[in-house]
Amino acid sequence: MLQNLTPFLFHWAITALSLWVASHIFAGLKFDNTASLIVSALLLGFANAIIKPLLIVLTLPLTLLTFGLFLLVINALMILLVAWLVKGFKVSSFWTAFFASIFISLLSLVIGSFIVTDDAATTIQMPRDGLWL
Numbered sequence: 001m002l003q004n005l006t007p008f009l010f011h012w013a014i015t016a017l018s019l020w021v022a023s024h025i026f027a028g029l030k031f032d033n034t035a036s037l038i039v040s041a042l043l044l045g046f047a048n049a050i051i052k053p054l055l056i057v058l059t060l061p062l063t064l065l066t067f068g069l070f071l072l073v074i075n076a077l078m079i080l081l082v083a084w085l086v087k088g089f090k091v092s093s094f095w096t097a098f099f100a101s102i103f104i105s106l107l108s109l110v111i112g113s114f115i116v117t118d119d120a121a122t123t124i125q126m127p128r129d130g131l132w133l
Helices: 002-025 034-058 060-065 070-085 094-114
Strands: 029-031 089-091
Touching: 002 029, 002 034, 002 094, 029 034, 029 094, 034 060, 034 070, 034 089, 060 070, 070 089, 070 094, 089 094
Parallel strands: none
Antiparallel strands: 029 089
């Protein structure tokens, strides 16, 4: 069980760190205290895991029509949803959430690339007999 908990805690910490850095860069993104930052990071992870895939499926025609750019709007909506649910987290406007979501995604990607994990699920290995199917 601990092997499943460790990647979750890493992702949670990366999201919290990215949100914290974004709150210092974007003036319209504010946290009242550390607890609201930690809860926001946790809730953002849950929203991205549960609600975001549903929104992607529901808006698939619009996403295809905009060549995937509508996914940026969905990311901003996830941040606005978390800000609406968490008391100590404030986002001033949609555009702040839009650009902050881009920044948070990129920063999380960069930080996550430096963390080495022994996750067997992400390792692709060649079959021993050489056949993929």
